[in-house]
Amino acid sequence: xxxTINRRSCQRVLARVPVRVKRAVGxxxxxxxxxxxxxxxxxxxxxxxxxxxSDVELxxxxxPELTSGGKCWVCCHARVLRVEQGPGTDFGIAAEIRRMxxxxxxxx
Numbered sequence: 327x328x329x330t331i332n333r334r335s336c337q338r339v340l341a342r343v344p345v346r347v348k349r350a351v352g353x354x355x356x357x358x359x360x361x362x363x364x365x366x367x368x369x370x371x372x373x374x375x376x377x378x379x380s381d382v383e384l385x386x387x388x389x390p391e392l393t394s395g396g397k398c399w400v401c402c403h404a405r406v407l408r409v410e411q412g413p414g415t416d417f418g419i420a421a422e423i424r425r426m427x428x429x430x431x432x433x434x
Contacts, residue, residue, distance in 0.1 A: 336367070338364045339362060339391045339392055340362050341362065341363055343386050343388075344359055344386070345370055347382055347384055348385075350380065351380065356372050357373075361418070363386070363392065365423070367404075367407075367420070367421065368404065370384075370419050370421070371417070371419070373415060374417070375409065376409060376419055377406065379405065379406060380405070381403065383404075384402040385400070385401050386399070386402070387399050388400055398429075399429040399431070400426050400429060401426070402425070402426045402427075403423070405422050405424060406420070
């Protein structure tokens, strides 16, 4: 019998949230969109391939399910764990969040 091990230690929230991605190596910013997010990991779709093991910086708004009921902007420092072919020409990226900083709210 082949058992699947679920390594997730935090609740994942299905949420399509825009993300700004900055690679530590190679510079430049990319646009992406999350499929799901938790306080220690994220799965997102982007048009650009990323190497497994690479470090990235993600700026996104956490959904209220992961905060004290309100949305909040965060900057996450993460490591790419897995890359897979996504829908169309997109790539699916699974990343482990190593550090999360809450960003100050910017008045519009």
